[in-house]
Amino acid sequence: MNAELTYVPIVKGKRNDIAAVAHYLTDPVAGAKPLLEILPTPKDKTVDEHVAKFACDVAKHFSKAAIFVDFYGLMPDAVLSAGVNATIGGFAQLQPLVSRVTPTYGLGRNDTVWQALRVIVRKYREGFCFRISRDDLDDQAEETWEQIIERTAQLGVQNTDTDILLDLRSIAPDDERVAGESVIDFLSLNPRAHEYRNLIVVGSSALKSVTEVEQEGLLEVARTELRLWSALARDLPHRVKLRFGDYGVVHPDFADGGGFQNANAKIRYTVGSRILYFRGHRLFAPNGDFAQYHGLAKRVIGDPRYRGRNASFGDAQLFACAGRIVGPGNMGTWVMVDMNHHIAYTARQMRRLATSITVAASSREATSHLEAL
8 A cells, every 4th residue: 555544434336335436536535445345136136247247346446446345245155157156256356357456354254265365365465354243352352363363374464464344333322432342352362463454443323214313404423433433542552553444424234125215315414523414305205306405405515514615526516416507316326425525524534633643642632633624
């Protein structure tokens, strides 16, 4: 990597989510490295078709970008028609198309693929990333470290070329302290934890739905994962290479499943330590009303925390929609807009916070830094 890692957004392998990152990469911030994960195989596609489409979409936008890739959504035992494990086959398809992939895989998925992963890791020459679940921390932390050490040796990589991503997924406000203790306890079990290239703590406070937001209202949701990272950065030794990650504005467990007839228009806007949820009303019933996005966008740019149309592609789209320069788009449009703003904003934010949030910072100083726009 050309710059020290500071931010890892986990991005689902859907068209608009990928487009949000692609637009961000036209003016990237040093230190941000997305993790792209494939979704579960749709019912109307074969595994071969699903993997090939994902590889094609990633190659189209990220042929020379530094990224993590995880075939997370595939069943561990899924195979391609050629008989090869789908994860191994997917990495093999990507290898000639995308030059800077760090392969990512989790413990307990399929123990038979590790030897094949060694070949994949050697070909990519970008190291390896272990994706560790919350259960791996809480229920079997010592065994998790044993497996990491064993698999690292099996892959033939050094600790200095290995990332450990601790995926806490959705973090409720009252779970922040317990989640932080889980991370600290886990790292304390390995006195050589500081040797790893990056220790990435990922979480999300994004809402799964806007039912708790008042219709035509505004709700400010605290970014619990950001507060957790800040506390860990102040508590852990400076030699531990702690990095921040999140799921953008998308809930970790969100998946397309139809049933959009009751969907409400919403725009999510990240500032400081909060995500602002601007809610409209129902989109489809009794009649379609996508034109309401013009008014929602106008509410966003009228908020004093709006960063201006030059802040990102997403911010420019907000400005254009508010002024009716462009159409209102659709639900996918606003995933792209919201995610693009979030990633661009957070990438810049983390470059600043990475040097200001340290073991020497007080709780009050840290809070001030997080709230700064």
